[in-house]
Amino acid sequence: MALEITVGPPVITINYGNTFLVSEFDGSITNASDQGLYSRDTRYISHYQLYIDGQPWTLLNSAEVTYYASRTYLVNPRVVTEHGEIAPAILGLALSRVIAEGLHEDIDIRNYSCQPLHFNLEILIRSDFADIFEVKAKEFTRRGHIETEWKSDSQQLVTRYSHDDFQRSFIVRMEHGTSKAIYGNGRINFVVDLPPGGNWHTCCKYEILEDGFLHAAPKECAHALYRSQTAHNLSRWKQVTTQITTSNEDFYRLYRQSVEDMAALRLPRGGEHRHEILAAAGVPWFVSVFGRDSLIVSLQNLIVYPDFARGTLQRLADLQATEIDDYRDAEPGKMPHELRSGELAHFRRIPHTPYYGTADATILYLIALHEAWKWLGDDLLFPHYEDVVWRCLEWIDHYGDRDGDGFQEYQTRSARGYENMGWKDAGDAVVYPDGSLVKGPKALCELQGYVFDAKLRTAEGTEYFGHAEQAARLRKEAAELQLRFEEQFWCEDLGYYAYALDGDKRQVMTIASNPGHLLWSGIVRPDRAEQVVRRLLKPDLWSGWGIRTLSERNPAYNPFSYQNGSVWPHDNGIIAMGFKRYGFAKEVGMIARDISEAASHFRFHRLPELYAGIRRRSGTFPVQYLGANVPQAWAAGSVFHLIRAILGLDADAHKKTLYIDPALPDWLPDITLRQLRVGQATVDIRFWREGEATRHDVLAVTGDLKVEARGTPGVKKD
Structure with missing residues (x-):
């Protein structure tokens, strides 16, 4: 059996509209890197780390579960506390993140030992308010003034940046915590007492105040992310976009991921035209x-x-x-x-x-x-x-x-x-x-x-x-x-x-x-x-x-x-x-x-902006370009051009006509398009290979539309 090789960027990325988060697989954001929480070209989190009594947690596994959410599983290292030693891997920590205009983070800890445990959970958060151009160039000059205020009663950490009339604020809200937080030495601290089999939870909401407008975190915790407004919007997007089925599973997964990437990169026009969208170029460098x-x-x-x-x-x-x-x-x-x-x-x-x-x-x-x-x-x-x-x-x-x-x-x-x-x-x-x-x-x-x-x-x-x-x-x-x-x-x-x-x-x-x-x-x-x-x-x-x-x-x-x-x-x-x-x-x-086939090697079948041009030989695989935008809009959209070229699709909505000139290759023996829209009409149409020829069948038409086969105006026909 052939070994399946999966490649992709060595980071976790989630995004929504103008806001995105790039982190290590363990959820941390390393100092002096280009990772962080960004919105509208400003970085709001430049350093993030979870500690148990001063030591970082140990990564088990992590992944993006959709373009706007991730989950990370961690366990504790060996820890010596004033109450005794905590053996390694007897505490499980699930770090769940859901992003919208702000970020909602759930921290859930379970004691899997047969003894009560007492320890400190620490969250290190730093904000540098760096401009994304300076982050990318790795040349950061501090121009304004940063001040931080901890509000114990409301469990809020407010960090403000001010440079003349350019002002931004970053607000961390601790909600629904099993224990209350205190703040000191740049860290949010919780004293955690867990009986055997006990659970501990807190919500961290990261919100952005920009020009007097609050970009709020999602209200829902991670367990409810599929009932969120973002999930509803994604479901609606999939309902109004053209869908395909094909017996080529890799091609189907590439198409499905590309449709989702387009949803991830939608930007509202703004103001009274927020229903009109255009595409951001890509995450992380070109969300604009x-x-x-x-x-x-x-x-x-x-x-x-x-x-x-x-x-x-x-x-x-x-x-x-x-x-x-x-x-x-x-x-x-x-x-x-x-x-x-x-x-x-x-x-x-x-x-x-x-x-x-x-x-x-x-x-x-x-x-x-x-x-x-x-x-x-x-x-x-x-x-x-x-x-x-x-x-x-x-x-x-x-x-x-x-x-x-x-x-x-x-x-x-x-x-x-x-x-x-x-x-x-x-x-x-x-x-x-x-x-x-x-x-x-x-x-x-x-x-x-x-x-x-x-x-x-x-x-x-x-x-x-x-x-x-x-x-x-x-x-x-x-x-x-x-x-x-x-x-x-x-x-x-x-x-x-x-x-x-x-x-x-x-x-x-x-x-x-x-x-x-x-x-x-x-x-x-x-x-x-x-x-x-x-x-x-x-x-x-x-x-x-x-x-x-x-x-x-x-x-x-x-x-x-x-x-x-x-x-x-x-x-x-x-x-x-x-x-x-x-x-x-x-x-x-x-x-x-x-x-x-290149896409089949990338994580989630998600095409990056680019990849290395090494020659394909037996035993090789596509090589990730470090710094490539993933997701990236026109990389995702490339599969749509490929389908259009294979099927020879063209339209004249004024003549209420969809033109086709299909030529399926042998590796793509069939494909069905559903809800393909021309003007006010939609069509479902199936294509399949029959010998060397490609046949088609119009399955359904909604509205006034005809499908007409015609040759492309080329100079050669196979």
């Missing part, structure tokens, strides 16, 4: 509004929950830049990259208020708007965002094209700006074939494909609403761009497209995954598509666990790096969509198999 990430997640979720796009489109429209601001890399019409709300952003020590250092979010906004319109069938979308659309187009033609050559380029003007502004935004991610850093301004290949796609999509929308002249102009601009792109980016010697044009307009002939996005956008000339597909699947790019970000032949290649040789699930999902667009169905199945 992200332009590129939220838009791609909206695209991925069209077959799962198409309304995801509504909150994203509106929130980003609200933040669309109206002026030039070099510090924030802002220009009129530009969509934001990242919005932060911590101390550094409050005092504008970082440009994330919001920061606009993204070259693709403005373009992707148009693509997401069009796709949402097609799937939702909402004719109010385009008119509602008409001004936003024209500002996006104006930015693309004016500011996105820095030198007027018809291509998109980027280069920061901010002292705190990002070197790279495509999806590969690490400072070392864009390299020449010799591994050296590319000189800017940089015209990434995929940016040109995105613009081509965005203009064609916007043309369709504007024509639908009676603007034929504008639609014709946009189509003409897209056609001209395609011709220029082929002339300037195609590398005949490589049989592949250039990674980018550098600041001197020279081709960067680096072999990377980016040209796979060109297939998704449709800018690739049909007679060159197969060369691109074959190059992406050569062993230096294709690891067997997915397509790497960079060829292993490049001197800068490092399988354990962030973007120079690692595998990103969302990148592979987009590439699979491109393969399907050009008719390479067999190759879609190859990518989907890689990502699915």
Whole structure:
């Protein structure tokens, strides 16, 4: 029997909305680490440890039981007290945590010995109120003042942070305790007396006061977590999202976990629009509004929950830049990259208020708007965002094209700006074939494909609403761009497209995954598509666990790096969509198999943001990237793109039609989608392999919808 190998981040993470907790497996939060309880970019617990008479408890086991709750089982070490010795492992401690806007923690202790026991339980809690940017950089500067107050009567520990008008408070409430707490020397202490078989309990509620608003802990104890409001919301989410069944258990578990991860990463728009949601990029580093990430997640979720796009489109429209601001890399019409709300952003020590250092979010906004319109069938979308659309187009033609050559380029003007502004935004991610850093301004290949796609999509929308002249102009601009792109980016010697044009307009002939996005956008000339597909699947790019970000032949290649040789699930999902667009169905199945089988090795079948690009061989397994966000939105959403590519799903809600072009690979012999929504209608549809062919059966339709099989407009059919 094969050994089952499970990998994952070496921490416990639970989250809800803007609040999350990262701890050791034993529940502790170690000093001088990036662990802690965070909310809205501020860390509220920087050090946590449970002690029995000054000694830490011993871990047995722990796990997240759902995305918003964890449980840890501990036993006592050998302890010598003034009342005598306590033998090891005769006290069991269950530490249960449930998170919402605050954190509810239950501590339950049982005496499993035949003698009464008397000891001290101590909870060490420290708060540094550090900004998440400083935590990540490991460069923390204390600016404000911290004061702590213990309120014995109400059993509350209140810690306040004040720096001019930036003020935060952290409140620890001890409730329902078997014995009362006292506070001293930075620790909350309980005297515990337990008869044989006796139990001891206390609730610790951790709450946050921010700008006069209390972010309260859940009322329910851990034993009631499945009756909580969070559990109800999750149940409702599963009811309104598309569900699948399949005989491939690993693929089913990946999909189910991805749907739950999307629930975990939902952020309300805020204010009176709290019912509208968008996706946080990932935990722990990117629990915030992200332009590129939220838009791609909206695209991925069209077959799962198409309304995801509504909150994203509106929130980003609200933040669309109206002026030039070099510090924030802002220009009129530009969509934001990242919005932060911590101390550094409050005092504008970082440009994330919001920061606009993204070259693709403005373009992707148009693509997401069009796709949402097609799937939702909402004719109010385009008119509602008409001004936003024209500002996006104006930015693309004016500011996105820095030198007027018809291509998109980027280069920061901010002292705190990002070197790279495509999806590969690490400072070392864009390299020449010799591994050296590319000189800017940089015209990434995929940016040109995105613009081509965005203009064609916007043309369709504007024509639908009676603007034929504008639609014709946009189509003409897209056609001209395609011709220029082929002339300037195609590398005949490589049989592949250039990674980018550098600041001197020279081709960067680096072999990377980016040209796979060109297939998704449709800018690739049909007679060159197969060369691109074959190059992406050569062993230096294709690891067997997915397509790497960079060829292993490049001197800068490092399988354990962030973007120079690692595998990103969302990148592979987009590439699979491109393969399907050009008719390479067999190759879609190859990518989907890689990502699915990689996911089967990760804890809970949960895909991380990225993993190492090591080559797959007998006896190997995917390797966790330390620091990867888990859960992460577009990693979770990658399986939705893979399903869409395998089944050839597309929609036109105005024509009340779901289009399909299914080609199930042999490792996925059947799949049934239930409650797949197009416009106001839903459909249940089963697909299965019959020999080499894929059949389908429409099981149920609610509303007015037809299912139409059609071939994708590719250049090749298997």
